[in-house]
Amino acid sequence: DxxxxxxPDSLAVSLGERATINCKSSQSVLYSSNNETYLAWYQQxxxxxxxxxxxxxxxxxxxxxxxxxxxxxxxxxxLTISSLQAEDVAIYYCQQYYTTPFAFGPGxxxxxx
Amino acid sequence: EAQLLESGGGLVQPGGSLRLSCVASGFMFSRHWMSWVRQxxxxxxxxxxxxxxxxxxxxxxxxxxxxxxxxxDNDRNSLYLEMNSQRVEDTGVYYCARGAEIWNVWGQGTTVxxxx
Numbered sequence: 001d002x003x004x005x006x007x008p009d010s011l012a013v014s015l016g017e018r019a020t021i022n023c024k025s026s027q028s029v030l031y032s033s034n035n036e037t038y039l040a041w042y043q044q045x046x047x048x049x050x051x052x053x054x055x056x057x058x059x060x061x062x063x064x065x066x067x068x069x070x071x072x073x074x075x076x077x078x079l080t081i082s083s084l085q086a087e088d089v090a091i092y093y094c095q096q097y098y099t100t101p102f103a104f105g106p107g108x109x110x111x112x113x
Numbered sequence: 114e115a116q117l118l119e120s121g122g123g124l125v126q127p128g129g130s131l132r133l134s135c136v137a138s139g140f141m142f143s144r145h146w147m148s149w150v151r152q153x154x155x156x157x158x159x160x161x162x163x164x165x166x167x168x169x170x171x172x173x174x175x176x177x178x179x180x181x182x183x184x185x186d187n188d189r190n191s192l193y194l195e196m197n198s199q200r201v202e203d204t205g206v207y208y209c210a211r212g213a214e215i216w217n218v219w220g221q222g223t224t225v226x227x228x229x
Contacts, residue, residue: 040215042158049208049219050150050158061217093158097214101174104158 002026002096004105012113019081021108023094028074031098038098041070041079044107045090053092054079086112115140115218117209122223129199129227135192135209135220143167143187146213149194152222153205162194163213176202199227 003026013019029038037057042050052061054070057077067082081088089112094105121133133149148163162173162183171183182195192209204227210216 038214049210049222050216051219052215052217055215095158095215100160100172102160102214104160106157 001101002029002099002103004094004096004103006092006094006105006108008108009106010109010111012111013081013084014113015086016083017113019084019088019110021079021092021094021110023072023077023079023105025075025077025096025098029096029098030074037073038096039070039072039077040095040097041068042093042095042104043088043090044093050093081110084110084112115211117211117218117220119207119209119220119223122207122225124226124228125199126229127199127201127227130195130197131199131225133194133196133207133209133223133225137190137192137209137211140211140218142190145211147185147192148210148212148216149183149192150208150210150216150219151203151205151225152208153202156205159205161207164192165213196225199225201227203227 005024007022039057041054044050053064058070069080071078091107091109093107116138119135125131149161152158164171164183180198184193206222206224208222209220211218
């Protein structure tokens with residue numbers, strides 16, 4: 001099974017500043033036959049279900065603000081919030097969908113400094 | 114607006130059974146793979162199972178194989194999860210979600226507590 005890890009566990013960022021979250025998979029999630037990277041990012045606010053932010057490692061889902069961006073390839077990935085807003089306080093999860101069992105990272109909590 | 118509404122959660126004893134339901138609205142249910150994803154306290158998010166549009170293909174995480182059964186009724190726009198031989202570690206919030214492997218519509222979840 002592919003194991004996902006994230007760092008840091010939590011971070012506090014000032015309004016308007018950049019937040020960077022890292023994700024690592026235990027094996028590559030790049031499918032060579034189509035050159036697609038099977039990595040997604042979700043945001044979860046307290047008392048709410050997760051919300052899909054990014055898929056294919058860097059494609060924003062419909063309606064997701066462009067301050068959210070995803071990057072990376074192979075086994076190392078990054079979610080960047082370019083200018084943190086108050087409504088971005090949440091837990092962020094990466095998830096691989098390269099193979100079953102689809103697996104999430106443990107989450108990174110983002111708070112305001 | 115696409116919506117999913119789960120029901121059927123509750124308190125069950127170890128070894129017991131429970132059936133979760135999820136009703137979809139606002140989109141063509143029959144055109145989408147559907148999934149169950151759970152979230153246990155302290156254990157994060159875990160994909161549980163998914164089912165193809167016509168129900169012909171189903172996949173499960175190993176920890177529930179042989180105990181849980183995913184099914185759907187496209188005429189009723191409904192998804193189900195039959196849970197048998199439940200264990201304490203099955204405790205959590207169970208979400209119904211649209212999609213096979215990534216999920217862009219989620220229900221609010223239904224809580225399952227397995228405890229004696």
